[in-house]
Amino acid sequence: MLELAILGFLHDEPLHGYELKERIRGLSGHVRPVSDGALYPAINRLTRNGLLEQHTEPGAGATPRRVLSLTEAGRAELLARLRAPKEVEITDGQRFFTLLAFLHHLADPAAQAAVLRRRKAFLDAPASFFYRDGEPVRAEDADNPFHRGMLRIARATGAAERAWLAETLTELEAAGEGGAAD
Secondary structure: OHHHHHHHHHHHOOEEHHHHHHHHHHHHHOOOOOOHHHHHHHHHHHHHOOOEEEEEEOOOOOOOEEEEEEOHHHHHHHHHHHHOOOHHHHHOHHHHHHHHHHHHHOOOHHHHHHHHHHHHHHHHOOOOOOEEOOEEOOHHHOOOHHHHHHHHHHHHHHHHHHHHHHHHHHHHHHHHOOOOOO
């Protein structure tokens, strides 16, 4: 998730580390805050792999700033990750939101739709936080108000997401008839 966010944010413009950290925090920091101990090793790994470039610019004060930018290999890697996300990036809600934040970088509506269809298939599979006798427990059958609350909230959220997916897939299929490519 962190590497995808780094590549995604740098796709639009070069940023220095602090700006990048703030954008990542805005995207997912309330759920999974990013620390310097995670961010800078990820930046260094991406740089070693030729996906990022770094150069130094004068800062507002006396301290110079390291500015990060995406290489062509980094752009290609971002597009590859968006076209074929890992299963956990489809099934984990926060990781899926990170993926959604950058999915517009794929110019091909069919490729975008393929990712959304994977999410829809995941949401359409029977699931629950709780199981009884091997079957998912429905909100109406939960043993306590807290489990009922969790299940009702998940049902409402899932219904809203399914409605958005259906609407967006219809739009992408209509746009795909125009023949865009990424």
